Amino acid sequence: MMKLFLALVTALFLSTHLSALKIEDASKDFTREIPKQNVVVSYYDSIKDAKKAVVNISTQKTVKQADIRQMPFFNDPFFREFFRGFGDVVPQDRVQRSLGSGVIISSDGYIVTNSHVVDGADEITITLAGDSTTEHKAKLIGNDPKSDVAVIKIEQKNLPFIKFADSNNVLEGDVVFAIGNPFGVGETVTSGIVSALNKSGFGINAYENYIQTDASINPGNSGGALVDSRGALVGINTAIISRSGGNVGIGFAIPSNMAKTIALALVTDGVVKRGYLGVSIGDVTADLKEFYQNKSGALVMDIQKDSPAQKAGLKRGDLIIEIDSKPVSDASDLRNRIGMMVPNTNISIKYIRDKKTLITNATLTKLDDDKVASVSGERNLFNGLKVKEADGSVVVIEVEPNSKAAQKGFRINDMIIQIENMPISSFKDLNKALETYKGKKRVYIQRNNTIMMVVCE
Structure with a gap:
């Protein structure tokens, strides 16, 4: 009965959001094949449509310059004498410009990109693939810095758009292509494989569940598409690890399922309404494994007063190992799972306490910054x-x-x-x-x- 209830709630949630924006899923009927000898393998036909759905984003914002007269050293007699001949020093605002990429997700002009590509922009300009001379002004629909996902829109019809893959089906070793506009050189496709899955803990965003790839991702690729060998979207390129700022083969993409959920919420509500459980969590260290039957999960470090977790009977020291019968790998996994659920969602929680496996239920409330900021002891x-x-x-x-x-x-x-x-x-x-x-x-x-x-x- 509980599963049927959850299925109905999920269906209602999706139908409500899809009424505002229709995103077409890629076919789930596919097979993976190993190339034969003496055959030239080309993915041109597979990615040509996906390439048309990736756009260049140019932004500009005005950066206020500090008035030099307000700087501490200006009160120093030496510096005051130095500036005497210049008269009044008037600060000049400057315009900061940057480039990024985006992915068209509907024929009527909705585009998903990274939050950091458009954050704070006074003006957002789009150029479509194959037409670098025509500029389209874009409107910011919604921005979610915690996941680094944003949605913008241009007033155009019959645009080519990308189809979404189910990122839960992505495997290490899958061939992928990064499509974007690195360094402003124009549309570019680079290839690689999926190097790792469910990467987190980098402190880049509050919610991290990255697909790692060695496909070249360089400045300007941010917000572009990571597609599989069918040309279906598996992720939104978002970050690299590099000491020089250039590609070294360690790039990260936001999974398509997460990007889809957030994009639908931003289009419908303008914000992402996240579920709140009310636990402070950590990972199980090696010396704690024996206390928890060598299980992986999210270790409860603290319970917030009057939270869903407290009402569900959870206590400090519990190890949460499953949510809705799906294993929890670590603290980051739990944080992402709860953060992608909407308030009032009822969840089943399996946990270990005193070497006993127990199950409880909790109804999530709404996470908001005011609630987090008011938690005692932070x-x-x-x-x-x-x-x-x-x-x-x-x-x-x-x-x-x-x-x-x-x-x-x-x-x-x-x-x-x-x-x-x-x-x-x-x-x-x-x-x-x-x-x-x-x-x-x-x-x-x-x-x-x-x-x-x-x-x-």
Whole structure:
């Protein structure tokens, strides 16, 4: 009966959202074949239609320049004398331009791209594949920085659009193609394979469940398509790991299923309404495995007061191993699964407590930033870092994408154990250290069994 109820709720949710935007799925009837000898393998026919659905995105935004007269050094007599001959120093705003890619998902002009491609843009301009001379002004429909997905729209009809693959069917070793506009050189296709699945913990976005690929993804590819050998969309290219900024064969794409769910929500509501369980979670370390029958899952570190988790009877120390009969691999997996569900969804939770396997049910409520910010014992730190006091330690629970904290390399579940010469085990220690050490300071963090040091201010 419960499964039937969930199926009806899911069907109702999809029908409501699909009424606003129809996204066509690729055929589920397909086979994988190994090429024969003495045959030239070409994917031209497979990807030619997908290539037509990838657009170039050009954005511009005005960046306010600081008034030099408000800078501290301007009060110094030496600098005041230096600037005397220049009269009033008037700051000039500058226009920042950037390039990215997007994917047409409907014939009437809806386009999905990365949030960071269009975030803060005053103007968004689209050029279609094969027509670099005609520009189309785009309107921002919705933006979800937590997943790095955005939807924009141009007023055009009968556009070529891409078909979505089921990213749950993607396997390591599948041949994939990245389509985009790297470095502004025009439409480009690069090939590779799926290197890994369900990659997370990079601190790039709040919700991470990346497909990793060695297909070349370079600046300007962001928001473009990652397609399979049929030309069906398996992901939205979003990030690379590189010390130089160029491709080194480690690229990441947002799975198509996640992109579809978020795009539908943005078109329908303008925002993503996420489910809220109310648990602080972490991963099972090697020395804890024996306490949980060597199972993988999400370890409950804390329960928020009056949350769905508390009402369901969950407690600190429980290991959540399944949601709706599907295994939970780690904390990131649970966070993504709950975050992709809508409020009022009823879920079944299987967990381990005291070496016993138990099952409970919870009805998710709505996650909002105000609720998260008001949780007792949380505070912001080091520009983009949110930490929580838990079990005699200060633990990172959120890293804002593209923040200074993310650039420093902080990750969720890192423990801040020392600042300069002061050990940190509570907010009291943290506050004392921050009062004692101003400006730049050495911060020691523990990640699993490794101690690292970063410089923060």
